[in-house]
Amino acid sequence: MYNYPIKVQRLINEISKLPGIGNKMAERIALYILRQDKLFIDNLSRAIDDIKLINFCQRCFNISEDKLCEICKDDNRDPSIICVVESPLDIISIEKTGKFTGTYHILNGLINPLNNILPDNLKIQELIKRIKDEKNIKEIILAINHTVEGDTTTLYIISAIKENLLNVKITRLAKGLPTGSDIKYADEITLGQAIMERKEV
Secondary structure, eight states, X not given: OOOOOHHXXXXXXXXXXXXXXXXXXXXXXXXXXXXXOHHHHHHHHHHHHHGGGOEEOTTTOOEESSSSOHHHHOTTSEEEEEEEESSHHHHHHHHHHTOOOEEEEEOSSOOBGGGTBOGGGTTHHHHHHHHHHHOOOOEEEEOOOSSHHHXXXXXXXXXXXXXXXXXXXXXXXXXXXXXTOOGGGSOXXXXXXXXXXXXXX
16 A cells, blocks of 8 residues: 655654644645745744744743743833733734733633643643732733633632732623633724723622
8 A cells, every 4th residue: 555755754744743633634734845845845944943942931921032021021011910811822812902011921721621621730820929929910810711611710710819818909801702702813902892891800
């Protein structure tokens, strides 16, 4: 039975490990790359190799080239307000609204026991420690999707903050975002309004 050359098959295998990419799609992507010129392949290879130089911010866990990300290093940001989000994609969406000038904290996921994602797998304890250590935190905005996993995570964070007797205001985005919707896909006007009209919980 005919098979792809080993080097091509290895590329297919690696591509198929990406989220949402099945074996057939991986084959199509690999064959597309194979048909491109050397410059394209060199640029793609270099871009992937450069990813090894990327770190995560030691403070908020955003993508960064240094110990602190550009937002955490920005003296014009308000460090007393932390917006808690699921992933870096949410930060991009919120920043596009131009309605938030505080800092962020990335959870790196949401609680989902069915997928073996438990509170200890997320950056929740790091958030609690940050609130304690920085001392000047006045508000925590929970910019988390209104889904089952999002609501579960939100309730857990609220409980953790209260259990640690942390005196901070806790807010959540206004209900302008439809239930089950994803923040990273929300339009800028709706998301900006949800931030400005956030409610205390």
